[in-house]
Amino acid sequence: MGTGVSVVVIAQNEEANIRSCLESARWAAEVVVVDGGSRDRTPEIAASMGARVHHNPWPGFSDQWDLAISLASQDWVFLLAADECVTEELARQVRQVAARGNGIYDGYYVRRQTSFLDRPMRHCGWGDQRELRLFRRGRGRMDGRLVHERLVVDGPVGELGGRLLHNSHPTVHEYLANLNRCTSLEAEEALALGVRRSWLPPIGPLLRAARRWLAGDRSYAAAYAILKEELKNRVEWVPLQPFAPLLRFLQMYVLQRGFLDGRHGLYLSLLSAVYVFVKQVKLWDLRRAQTQAASRVMLSEVEVRR
Numbered sequence: 001m002g003t004g005v006s007v008v009v010i011a012q013n014e015e016a017n018i019r020s021c022l023e024s025a026r027w028a029a030e031v032v033v034v035d036g037g038s039r040d041r042t043p044e045i046a047a048s049m050g051a052r053v054h055h056n057p058w059p060g061f062s063d064q065w066d067l068a069i070s071l072a073s074q075d076w077v078f079l080l081a082a083d084e085c086v087t088e089e090l091a092r093q094v095r096q097v098a099a100r101g102n103g104i105y106d107g108y109y110v111r112r113q114t115s116f117l118d119r120p121m122r123h124c125g126w127g128d129q130r131e132l133r134l135f136r137r138g139r140g141r142m143d144g145r146l147v148h149e150r151l152v153v154d155g156p157v158g159e160l161g162g163r164l165l166h167n168s169h170p171t172v173h174e175y176l177a178n179l180n181r182c183t184s185l186e187a188e189e190a191l192a193l194g195v196r197r198s199w200l201p202p203i204g205p206l207l208r209a210a211r212r213w214l215a216g217d218r219s220y221a222a223a224y225a226i227l228k229e230e231l232k233n234r235v236e237w238v239p240l241q242p243f244a245p246l247l248r249f250l251q252m253y254v255l256q257r258g259f260l261d262g263r264h265g266l267y268l269s270l271l272s273a274v275y276v277f278v279k280q281v282k283l284w285d286l287r288r289a290q291t292q293a294a295s296r297v298m299l300s301e302v303e304v305r306r
Contacts, residue, residue: 004029005098006072006137007080010064012036014082015045017167022049024085027095028078034068042082062142062149072137074098079133079151083167084112090162094134097160106155107135114166116175116268124258124268125251130225131164132157147185150229179275187282191290195236195283202235241280249273 007028011018012035022045025031031051035043036058047053056067069077076098080086086094090110097108110133114126121127132151143150169175196202209230213223240247249269252258258265 004074005076005078005094005134006030006032006074007078007086008065008068008072009033009046009051009080009082010036010061010068011038011042011046011082012058013038013040014042015040017083018042018045019049020085020167021080021082022046022051024087024091025078025080027086027091029074030072032068032071034064034071036064060146062144062146065142065149065151069140069142075101075137077135077137077140080164081166085165085167087163087165090160090164093160093162097134103158104156105158106139107132107151107153107157109157109159110134110162110164111160112164112166114168116169116264117172118170119261119264120165121261121264121268123256123261124253124265124272125224125256126268129166130159130222133164134160146189147182148232175271179271179278183275183279183282186279187286190236190283191286193234195234197236197238199238202231202237205230205235244280245273245277248276 005028007025007030009018009021009025009031011033014021015038018033022031022033031049032054033043033046033051034054034056035046036056043053043055052071054067054071056064058064059067065079069079076094078086078094094108097103097105109130112129112131113120113122114129115121116124116126132153135151135153136155139155140151140153143152169178206227209223209226212226212230216222249272252272253265253269258269261268
């Protein structure tokens with residue numbers, strides 16, 4: 001066991017990003033990379049840069065992160081995606097947290113700026129994302145979601161001002177491929193969770209979200225993150241569904257000032273609206289298939305009884 005920081009990374013076919021990712025983590029006492037079965041040189045590059053590389057066939061995002069977390073040996077653990085880089089300011093702040101030892105917080109949020117088509121976005125909600133990434137070993141775990149998984153920390157959580165740089169979606173082709181994967185996973189998750197459909201506003205989850213927001217960071221970013229945790233793939237407000245793609249566009253392009261990012265902001269906002277629509281269609285299709293399968297089972301049981 002060490003008193004420093006373990007940076008843990010999960011990766012699969014990330015040879016284009018893994019070198020810069022690990023280069024930005026050289027300050028850490030330990031770097032652990034869990035490779036999910038890359039067909040490129042990702043594990044070789046990681047090993048050449050001094051990382052401890054473990055191989056585990058891809059079980060899903062949350063399970064892979066939990067495995068990586070379990071392999072960390074230092075007192076503090078920092079989660080780093082293979083297409084992210086730690087800025088010098090954030091690295092300094094993380095080292096300071098570890099050096100202080102027993103502070104009042106068991107975890108820390110950081111800020112993340114995500115790129116779209118090779119441009120760092122300043123708006124659309126992508127310029128200043130709030131991500132829970134640093135935690136005291138033994139106090140953090142993933143929430144079990146199939147996609148867009150989040151870290152859960154058992155204890156008080158603080159915030160660091162340093163940034164992660166997320167080098168995501170360099171081409172439209174890669175964005176659309178990711179959209180297809182993630183919408184399928186989200187639809188499957190919503191079906192598995194038995195997302196509740198309601199014609200009335202989800203008062204209970206909204207009140208819980210409001211209490212959490214009032215008790216913590218009262219920023220727009222915090223409110224949005226809390227609402228996603230309480231509502232996403234859990235409650236479906238039926239009257240809102242036909243307008244959900246449009247609302248996503250207006251949220252990103254108008255409320256989150258995506259128009260200030262020029263054409264990149266417009267295209268990202270439009271594609272994000274498409275994301276919402278495709279997820280809706282896939283969930284509808286899964287429900288339809290589930291209903292048809294149940295009907296066939298009932299018919300076969302009737303035939304057997306005859």
